[in-house]
Amino acid sequence: MSEMTLDRQEPVANKSLFFRRWLRNPLQMGSxxxxxxxxxxxxxxxxxxxxxxxxxxxxxxxGVISAALLAAGVPAHKLIVVEIVPEMADFLRRILPGVNVICGDAFDLKNTLPAHMHGQIGTAICGIPLVLLPLERQEAFRDAVESVAPGKGFLLYTYCATSPLPYRKLGLTARRMAFTLANFPPASVWRYRP
Ligand SMILES: C[S@@+](CC[C@H](N)C(=O)[O-])C[C@H]1O[C@@H](n2cnc3c(N)ncnc32)[C@H](O)[C@@H]1O
Structure with a gap:
């Protein structure tokens, strides 16, 4: 199969893999x-x-956000993507050459990320549906990010009309950075900082 044919088939493979994973575990996928x-x-x-x-x-x-980050100028070797589902991590390795793809748990970043990456992160982006999780898990996520990106906080995209996180309870500040109607459902991007 030529590169060209593979590229044309990627969006279809992408949507079908996503949907299959959603059928298996809707809470983990969130969308x-x-x-x-x-x-x-x-x-x-x-x-x-x-x-x-x-x-x-x-x-x-x-990897749709990963691809947008590369298109926006983030060098592949400066992008780290963490995905818990092995099948998806394998897919990401195939479509994102040069990117640091790690199959692991975003709630255990201290162990998931190699030590040389700790403290070297400009922005963390959360694709995990945190809004569906209890406060203790949201706290665990906040602490996991803080352990490798101290003081940086994270970006979170959401379909909620207001902040998806109880940021005061979590000791975070919150700012809505962007909104788009061109998503199903319409979505906002929030920045949370300690
Ligand atoms: C809503 S999807 C977002 C996918 C993609 N970023 C997008 O915007 O289309 C959530 C993803 O988070 C992954 N995920 C869920 N829990 C995770 C965890 N604890 N650690 C790493 N990845 C996780 C799921 O497998 C799924 O691929």
């Missing part, structure tokens, strides 16, 4: 289809990164 190009571009535009810093994407799914 029935991948984020739209508009939402992915808005997330990429909210990224802050020093020249030597990494961007960390948690819950990369089929």
């Amino acid at each position: 029935i289809i991948p984020s739209s190009p508009s939402l992915c571009r808005k997330i990429a535009a909210a990224v802050e990164r020093g020249p030597d810093e990494y961007v960390l994407e948690l819950g990369a799914g089929t």
Whole structure:
């Protein structure tokens, strides 16, 4: 199969893999289809990164945001994507050459990320449906990010009309960075900081 044919088939493979995983575990996936190009571009535009810093994407799914980050100029070797489902991590390795794809748990970043990446992260992006989780799990996520990206907080995209996290209870500040109608459902991008 030529590269060209493979590229044309990728979006179909992407949506079908996403949907199959949603059928298997709807709570872990949180959405029935991948984020739209508009939402992915808005997330990429909210990224802050020093020249030597990494961007960390948690819950990369089929890599639509990863691709937007690369298109926005994040070098492949400065992008780390963490995905808990081995089949999806394998897919990501295939479509994102040069990117640091890690199959692991975003709630255990201290052990999931190699030590040399700790403290070197400009922006963390959360794709995990935190809004569906109890406060203790949201706290665990906040602490996991803080353990590898101290003081940076994270970006979170959501379909909620208001903040998806009880940020005061979590000791975070919150700011809505962007909104798009061109996503199913319409979505916002929030930045949370300690
Ligand atoms: C809503 S999907 C987002 C996919 C993609 N980023 C997008 O916007 O289309 C959530 C993804 O998070 C992954 N995930 C869920 N829990 C995770 C965890 N604890 N660690 C890493 N990835 C996780 C799921 O397997 C799924 O691929």
